[in-house]
Amino acid sequence: MNYTQNYQLNQWEASDRVLREDFNSDNRKIDAAIAACRARDPQLLKSLTISNDTSQIDIDVSDIDFDHWHTILLRLEIFGTGEMRLCSNQSYSEFFNQFSVFDSTTDCLSKFPARAAGQCHEISFFPLCDKRRLITALTFSDTVLLGCNYQLSYENLTTLTIFPKESKQTLGAGSKISLYGLHL
Numbered sequence: 001m002n003y004t005q006n007y008q009l010n011q012w013e014a015s016d017r018v019l020r021e022d023f024n025s026d027n028r029k030i031d032a033a034i035a036a037c038r039a040r041d042p043q044l045l046k047s048l049t050i051s052n053d054t055s056q057i058d059i060d061v062s063d064i065d066f067d068h069w070h071t072i073l074l075r076l077e078i079f080g081t082g083e084m085r086l087c088s089n090q091s092y093s094e095f096f097n098q099f100s101v102f103d104s105t106t107d108c109l110s111k112f113p114a115r116a117a118g119q120c121h122e123i124s125f126f127p128l129c130d131k132r133r134l135i136t137a138l139t140f141s142d143t144v145l146l147g148c149n150y151q152l153s154y155e156n157l158t159t160l161t162i163f164p165k166e167s168k169q170t171l172g173a174g175s176k177i178s179l180y181g182l183h184l
Contacts, residue, residue, distance in 0.1 A: 007033060042073065042180040049177075053080075053170040059160040059177060066131035066154035069181040074123040074160070079172030083165040086123065088135070088157055131155035 001022075002011040009026045012018055045064060050057060064072070078084050121141040127133055131154040162171060 040183050042182050044178060045072075045181050046179040047177070050171060050173055050175040052173050055167070055170055056161060056163040057171055057175070057177065059162070059179065060158070061160055061179070062158040064179075064181070066127040066157075067129055069127055070129055070184045071182040072125040072127065073180040073182060074125070075176075075178040075180065076121045076123070076162070077176040078121070078162065079175050080164060080170055082169045084171070085163055085165055086139075087161045087163075088152060088159065125154075127154045 001016050002013065003009060004011060007029050009029060010022045012022075046059065046061075048057075048059075066072070074086075076084075121139060123137055123139045126136045133154060135152050135154060135157060162177070164170065
C-alpha cells in the first residue's frame with residue numbers, strides 16, 4: 001500500500017485490501033491536522049457594542065490568561081469625534097517609551113482618532129505566552145503608528161479603558177470592541 005507524503009494517509013492500489021481500520025486511522029490524522037490549524041486561528045475572547053453615547057469604556061481583562069496567548073489583538077471601531085485614548089489600570093506616569101505620528105505624550109498606551117462606520121483601529125499586544133513580560137503594544141491604522149512599552153506586566157493588567165482626549169467629547173453609540181487571542 002502507498003501513503004501520502006505529508007500525513008501518511010492510505011493510498012490504495014486496485015489490488016489492496018481496504019480495511020475499516022485504515023479509514024479510521026486516516027480520519028484521526030485528518031482530524032488532528034485540522035485541529036492543529038484551527039488552534040492557530042484567532043479566538044474571540046471578548047466582544048462588546050456600546051448602546052449609548054458614553055464618556056468611557058472599561059474592558060475587564062483580569063480573566064485573560066496571558067501565558068496562553070502569543071498575541072492579543074484589540075480591534076476598535078469607535079464612533080465619535082476627536083482623539084481617543086487607551087489606558088491601562090496603571091498610573092499614566094508609568095508609561096516610558098513610544099513613537100507616534102502624533103505629538104509625543106506620556107499618558108496612554110495608545111491614541112487614535114474616532115472613525116466613520118466600517119473603519120477600524122487595531123492594537124496588538126505581545127505577551128508572547130509569558131504574563132510576567134512588560135506590556136508592549138503597537139497601534140495600526142491609516143493615520144497612526146504608535147508603539148509603546150509600559151512598566152506594567154501582563155499579569156498585573158486588569159482593565160483597558162478607552163476615553164476621548166477632550167472631556168466634552170463622547171464615544172458614540174454603536175462603537176464596537178473585539179479582543180482576540182492568537183497562538184503561533
